[in-house]
Amino acid sequence: MLAELSASTRPLTGTELAERCGVTRQVVVHDVAILRAAGVNIISTPRGYWVQTVPSAQTTVLSVCHTPELTEVELMTLVDFGIEVVDVIVEHPLYGELRGQLHLSSRRDVELFLENVASSDALLLSSLTEGFHLHTVAAPTQGRLLEAIQALRARGIEVFEED
Numbered sequence: 001m002l003a004e005l006s007a008s009t010r011p012l013t014g015t016e017l018a019e020r021c022g023v024t025r026q027v028v029v030h031d032v033a034i035l036r037a038a039g040v041n042i043i044s045t046p047r048g049y050w051v052q053t054v055p056s057a058q059t060t061v062l063s064v065c066h067t068p069e070l071t072e073v074e075l076m077t078l079v080d081f082g083i084e085v086v087d088v089i090v091e092h093p094l095y096g097e098l099r100g101q102l103h104l105s106s107r108r109d110v111e112l113f114l115e116n117v118a119s120s121d122a123l124l125l126s127s128l129t130e131g132f133h134l135h136t137v138a139a140p141t142q143g144r145l146l147e148a149i150q151a152l153r154a155r156g157i158e159v160f161e162e163d
Contacts, residue, residue: 001031002040002051011048011103045103046116058139059086062149065132065158068124073155075110081148082140089134090125100125102135 004020005012014025021028032042032049041052066074078085084105090098104110117124126133139145152159 001028002035005042005049005051008050011043011045011050013048017049043101043103045101046113047103047109050103058142058145059136060139060145061089062135062137063132063160064126064135064152065130066126066156067131068127070155070157071124071126072110072114074152074157075104075113076107077151077155077157078135078137078148079104079106079110081144081151083145083148084138086136086138088125089136090129090132092128098125098128 001017001021004017012020014028017028018025023031028049032044036042042049043052064074075085085102087102088100092098102113104113116122137145139148149159
């Protein structure tokens, strides 16, 4: 299973891994837990599992605020500047920090994510905090990140770089 995940250039769903390894999806879930416990950095995203490698890009956290209607604009703007949206984080008054793994790095990734949102009737985490949320992002350069922040602000999205 680890060889399949490591060789893949995209996330693999539990069903795909089960078929490739000749096991059930439940075995995949169990084995992923064992691999994680052994220190393998396997990430679970809405598109499937993947092994996280050491990022070559600079990571930072952006503090963002916007309405749900601007979610597509926000995500497309970031990926258009070559920035990977690693996750989304909100501070919930009851549960504390809630984090969702995204790993969106292309327009197609964003389209699939938004299709999943629409088809699942799930709420965006930012809807729990009146639009305020954080994103861990991976940018190829600081200059590219600053350009993306300017573009987001020009599109009406409040954004602040966390220290």
